[in-house]
Amino acid sequence: MTSEQLKVGEAIIDLLSREYGVDVVFGIPGVHNIELYRGLHRSGVKAISPxxxxxxxxxADGWSIVTGKPGICVLISGPGLTNVLTPIAQAYHDSRPMLVIASTTPTDALGKSFGPLHDLxxxxxxxxxxxxxxxxxxxPLMLPELIERxxxxxxxARPRPVHIAIPMDVLAQTCAPxxxxxxxxxxxxxxxxxxxxALEIxxxxxxxxxxxxxGSIDASKxxxxxxxxxxxxVLLTGNAKGVMPSNHPLCAxxxxxxxxxxxxxxxxxxxIVVGTELSDTDLYNDGRALxxxxxxxxxxxxxxxxxxRTTPTVGIVGDAAQTITKLSHGINARQASQGAHRAEQWRDHARAKTSDTFTQWLEVIEHWLPDNAIVALDSTQLGYSAHWWLPALHSRSWLAPYG
Structure with missing residues (x-):
């Protein structure tokens, strides 16, 4: 290997860092993916190992929510990939970007059931x-095109995870950057x-x-x-919490x-439905579509x-921010009337329906929650109530599973 050549694993990290701004990866190093870790010190990419x-x-999923950048996983073959399937599925369900790069069985054993370690x-x-x-x-020449894709x-497009499997022997080959x-x-x-x-109606x-x-997470303004x-x-789904600040009069x-x-x-x-599946998780009404x-x-x-789940009067395919901007240019502005009152009625109804078992906890958390908080919660009864009770003043500040 000459001074201008890299191992393929090194070259992947170098490309991600140099051309795509990747500065953090998540994973566990091992014999099977060591070539992906070999060049981290040279690239300046930080590796976080759970x-x-x-x-x-x-x-990686949480990173993508908070930063807006794709979360990058670097994993070993076999169980490394199967262990991460749940968060991959979560990111898929909630439309978030995640790049999963994992080693796999050596080329000469791919799909042949020879029984090598970690074989799938x-x-x-x-x-x-x-x-x-x-x-x-x-x-290896396929890699730049797949990463760009x-x-x-x-x-x-609609962000979703991507998985690229690379045989161990390919990761160890030498190549130019x-x-x-x-x-x-x-x-x-x-x-x-x-x-x-849309403007007419x-x-x-x-x-x-x-x-x-x-889908409107970056369209707050x-x-x-x-x-x-x-x-x-404005009613928000779970993945849009904070897109409109909770203290805005029109935020329901x-x-x-x-x-x-x-x-x-x-x-x-x-x-007007923007960037949402109108899913069962957000409606929680035994699967009934609105x-x-x-x-x-x-x-x-x-x-x-x-x-x-619905046939719209007008369907518009486009980015949320760009499309709403075009729509707003043609809207006849109207005086404030009942909008804030309608939003307040819905907020009050939600609070009135909250179990007394949870309100005492939620009131204390709400009192001490700073304006710039990032809230992470899991699927619990208290967590479900927190979705409508606790405030969020900024998008990308609410981490919760909806898949």
Whole structure:
């Protein structure tokens, strides 16, 4: 190996650091993935090691929520990958970017059931159902294109995890430093005709409601501006908590689970749905899809999502922030009237429905919770109540499992 050459594992980390700004990875080093760790000191990338690969996956997921950057896992073959499947599935369900790079069985034993250590019949296939894509790389020259393809998923489409499996012998090969494979990709842009249709029904509405989901996590400014133009209360899914600050008068918070709130939504003459599946987890109503009585404008970056669980009056495929900005330019601003009162009624209803067993705890936590807090909670009864009770003043400040 010459001074200008690297092991393939080193070259991967070098490319991620140099071209994609990766500065932290999560995983546990071992014989099977040591080549991925070999160049960390030279690249300046920080490695964080938990006691179990599942912890690495949840760390990477949490990292992506708070920073907005893809979480990177570097894992051993076999159990390293299977141990992290739960957080991969969580990130898939909640549409978050995670790059999982794992070693796999040596090339000469791939899929042959020779019984080498950590052997899986097809490691990439194991992860495929919970990834945007999952591939096995036997030629190092494939890696720059696959990494670029992964980044395009993370930044220009509905973000989802990506898994790349690399045989141990391939990781140990020598190569020149990788050159980034630039593949043009942009977020889908809303069609003007769809925006025009949406404006016609929006400007004629009397009782508009906005439901904002995780797809609007980076569209706080735009969601707030749209709500204020329309004097519309905003309901947030769990993954959107903080997109509109809890102390904003039009923020109804995370109270979609309540039947009274769902009935009010269904009776509104317009509901604007932004970046959400309208999933069972957010509605918690025995799987019943909302039966909208009025018109629906649905905005989503994923074209497959537009007609799931409801058929909108107007479906717009596009990035949340960009699309709402285009929509807002044509909206006839209205005076504040009933929007804040409607939001307050829903917030009060949620609090009134909260069990006395939990309110004493929630009141104390709320009192001492700083404005810049990052809250992490698990699936517990107290945690469920915290979703609608505790405030969040900023997006990317609420970590909770919704998958």
């Amino acid at each position: 006691r179990h690969e599942q912890g690495a996956g949840f760390m 019949p097809d490691q990439a296939a194991v992860a495929r159902s919970v990834c945007a894509f999952s591939e096995t790389v036997t030629d 992964a980044w395009n998923v993370f930044t220009s 990788f050159v980034r494979k630039n593949i043009a990709a942009t977020k889908p842009v809303a069609h003007d005709s769809d925006v025009t249709k 929006t400007n004629s509405s009397q009782t508009p409601v906005i439901i904002a989901g995780g 735009e969601i707030i501006a749209l709500a204020e133009l329309l004097d519309a209360p 918070g995370n109270c979609l689970v309540f039947g009274r709130v769902q009935k009010d939504i269904e009776s509104a003459d317009l509901v 039966q909208f009585g009025g018109k629906v404008v649905r905005i989503d970056i994923d074209p497959d999502q537009i007609n799931r």
